[in-house]
Amino acid sequence: MAKSKQQVQDSLLYRIRHSSAHIMAEAMLERFPEAHIAIGPPIEDGFYYDFALPRPVNDEDMAWVENRMKEIIRGGFAFTVKEVSPDEARTFFAKQPYKIELINDLVEGRVDENGAEIAAPAEKLTFWTQDTFTDLCRGPHVENTRQINPDAISVTFKPPAGAYWRGDEKREQLTRIYGTAWETPEQMQEYLHLLEEAKKRDHRILGERLGLFTISQLVGKGLPLWKPYGAILRDTLERWLRQTQIDNGYLPVVTPHIAKLDLYKTSGHYPYYKDSQYAPIKVDDDEFLLKPMNCPHHIMIYKSEMRSYRDLPLRLAEFGTVYRYEQSGELNGLTRVRGFTVDDAHLFVAPNQLLEEFKKVVSLIQNIFNSLGLTDFRARVGTRDPESDKYVGSDVLWERATAAIIQACEDLKLPYTIESGEAAFYGPKLDFMVRDVLKREWQLGTVQVDYNLPERFDIEYVAEDNTRPRPVMIHRAPFGSMERFIGILIEHFAGVFPVWLAPVQVMMVPIADRHYEYADGVAAQLRSAGVRVEVDKGKGRMGGKIREARERHIPYMLIVGDKDMEAQTVSVRMRTDEDLGALPLADFQKMIVGLIESHSLELK
């Protein structure tokens, strides 16, 4: 059962983390007496505190602070609370400008320390004190620092980071120190271990080691180059999805990577996302834009013919590559790039077909994720923030679209949460949030309902009664971006891909040179059955070849020597180190082809 907010705040762990933040601030103020303190809340897995400091912090500072925190904890200081008037608070924090700002906002009834609006102006404020440190804080805290285990906290586990005051990029940047805190040292070790596991799965490192992709400075950052093994993986996924879509009534289209600027002015993308697009290219008297979205192109295909209600739903699909000038600090391996391919499709439907078609799309995406072993997902329904003016279109249309999405989730019994302000500018959306094996949540596929672009482009169809209604559009991409999705897959599988996705499925390991010919023959036969095979003719002994194939997570190693040649067998060793012994080639072939065709996650 979900815990209420109050229960979470009262939990021991929450109080340990909150109190640890105060203790860190105390230690930091000893190290940097001229520091200005901002806020220090508990967060998932720990806490942080933001400071304005006279100089950058270094490892030595952090080690000192951590040690000092442990001393303070061992000191057995009580946490005490006191009510103060706004004036007392202002006097106490006279030299702490961020605290003064917080006090003023609380007293004048604007927002609390988290930026949330408060119901009424505060007449009394609370101070919490431990040892020499007092903070403006509403608590709760542990009763005594002894309730914190000094060996279950760390502030050196993560480097200091920059963070804008109140999350506003227009305001000054503070130094944020992250800490982690747990009830027992074992729990902390477990957490640190999980962080290490995540690091080992880093797709940027695995991608390099497994030869999947590379990023060249000369080509440009955020513009990944797919190497053969990565391209095989990607192509396998694309072919599978393409076929699945054809089976579900989608029609392929292909559109160029560039178009006239006016196209995106009509769609609204250009004015709206100007800052994150590559600048327009001037040629003669025209201006062109590298395509930031596929939808306008697909709309022009829709518009190229007179459409009848008989044509709907019309489902146009394309692996369309788009370019966005993402902020440089955002770029990250394959998961955030400047050029990427969307497994895009735009569905043009009659208004009364919307719900049914939307549900079909959602269940198609569910099936796709399930077949990849990504079974832990939920839906996030992104709606319009009523306060914001960044959205286009009328209220009626937004309400209709939002209602359709929620209805679909209900009908499909898909768990969902509604998040205000997460919509696209032209319509509400449903995002698939997927948890990988390390329980990290990623945003993957997205489905959006759109009444606005049909209007902007003035598209219509001829209805049964000879009227000309507008179709509704559904934008959808199960993977989202091939780059990002494969980055996540690499981490999810830790580079150990299911057989059907493995770039190399079988490595032949001939024992001596005289077995090359036999190995080549086996490889040729498997290849003709559609299996991806390599023959290791490198120098070195069998042990080395096995070691290398294991490290590349190649599902099967087929060792062939005199005995195998004589018996016309292959000795099968799997990457799990399980040995299947000598099998007739035909038996092995039957097994692996079956596993590949069924997209099995198993090796036998």
Next chain:
RNA sequence: GCCUUUGUAGCUCAGUCGGUAGAGCACACCCUUGGUAAGGGUGAGGUCAUGGGUUCAAUUCCCAUCAUAGGCUCCA
């Protein structure tokens, strides 16, 4: 874009308190023909990210740029 970190061979890293560099892996050649997690030898490979500055002298110190990592902000 902003704050902080880092940038030495294809990869992982050592080193130079300022006098132009070294290891392992990988690669090439030779020897070895070995039945389930690294056989041995030799060799090639670096404008020490780039551009400025300080200095008799810069890979080393300073500045800028580019790239990288951790965050913040943003994400159609």
